[in-house]
Every structure is written in structure tokens, then in C-alpha cells.
Amino acid sequence: MPVPRYQPHYTFADYAQWQGDWELWNGLPVAMTPSPFGNHQQTLTRLARLLGNELERVGCECEALVELDWVVTDDTVVRPDLMIVCNGVPARHQQTAPALVAEVLSVSTASRDRTFKRALYASQSVPLYLMVEPEEQQIEVLHLAEDRYHPLASAVGPFSLSVHPDCEIILDPSKLFRR
Numbered sequence: 001m002p003v004p005r006y007q008p009h010y011t012f013a014d015y016a017q018w019q020g021d022w023e024l025w026n027g028l029p030v031a032m033t034p035s036p037f038g039n040h041q042q043t044l045t046r047l048a049r050l051l052g053n054e055l056e057r058v059g060c061e062c063e064a065l066v067e068l069d070w071v072v073t074d075d076t077v078v079r080p081d082l083m084i085v086c087n088g089v090p091a092r093h094q095q096t097a098p099a100l101v102a103e104v105l106s107v108s109t110a111s112r113d114r115t116f117k118r119a120l121y122a123s124q125s126v127p128l129y130l131m132v133e134p135e136e137q138q139i140e141v142l143h144l145a146e147d148r149y150h151p152l153a154s155a156v157g158p159f160s161l162s163v164h165p166d167c168e169i170i171l172d173p174s175k176l177f178r179r
Helices: 038-057 110-115 116-123
Strands: 022-025 028-033 062-064 070-073 077-080 082-085 101-106 128-133 138-145 148-151 161-166 168-172
Touching: 022 101, 038 082, 077 116, 077 168, 101 148, 110 161, 116 128, 116 148, 116 168
Parallel strands: 101 128
Antiparallel strands: 022 028, 022 077, 062 082, 070 077, 082 101, 128 138, 138 148, 161 168
């Protein structure tokens, strides 16, 4: 009879001691290196600025936060590219489901963002999930209904997002993807 293979199971306490950029998925470490390339960072910076400006424009109490750890459970910690949080800015890590999560897709992360993270965010009841594709200059907007994500109507121009009761913002892809 073969000996069972040992597979370590890490927790947030372990994660907090690690050097470098990591996420923790169901107790397994996932390296977040190398850092994203320029186009990814440019898109993320623009997205954060656009969403932050919109939240301010409509007087919403929510905030757009970039690359903050979200401690989902004791053995799952992710670092979305961007989150909109509406329950106050956390002193350290996000502990509750954000109102919106956005991931800027790249060759090295697109598969993870479309599978594991999509399922994780749905299981945690994140109402809106944006997958931003800088190369194709597209935004896939998913809305949670009946415990799964459904695409919102695709927009050629600006579209609105309801991120919180009485907080509807507009996102204009032409401002995000300007070259």
C-alpha cells in the first residue's frame, strides 16, 4: 500500500510570516511573482483613479483600494488587484466581502482569475466582479445572482454599476483604455 503524500496546509498565521508576494488558497501557497508588467499596472492605476473619482463624484461612502490582502478564511488570503469596500477602510486587511472586485488579466494570471478567483468571489457573495483585459481593451462585468456570476449586458460605451444602495457609478472604458 503506497504511503499517502504529505501536503502541507498553511494558515493566515503562516502567511503573515512569509517574505515576498503570496496568496493562500485553501491552505496552499500561491506565488504572486514576478510583479505585473507596465500595461497591467497602467490599467490598474487608471481603473483605481476612475472608480475612486466616481465614488467621490456621487458622494458614496465607499473606497477603491488597490492590492490589499483580503483574509477570506483562516486558510485563504487573496490580494485582488482592486476592491471597492463600503464598510470602512480596514486598518490592516479586508475581513469582509467587498462590494466589487476587479482583476486585471495577464497571461500569467488570467486562468486563475477566470476559475479559482471567480468561484471564490461568488462563494463569498461579492456582488460585482470585473475582469479587465488590457490587451483586448475589454471589461467583462459579472453580477452575482443565485450564487453564480452572470454577465451584465455588454456595453460599447459608458455603463453604470450599483456598488452599494444609493451608490451608482459610471465606468467609461474609453477613459480606461485610452492610448
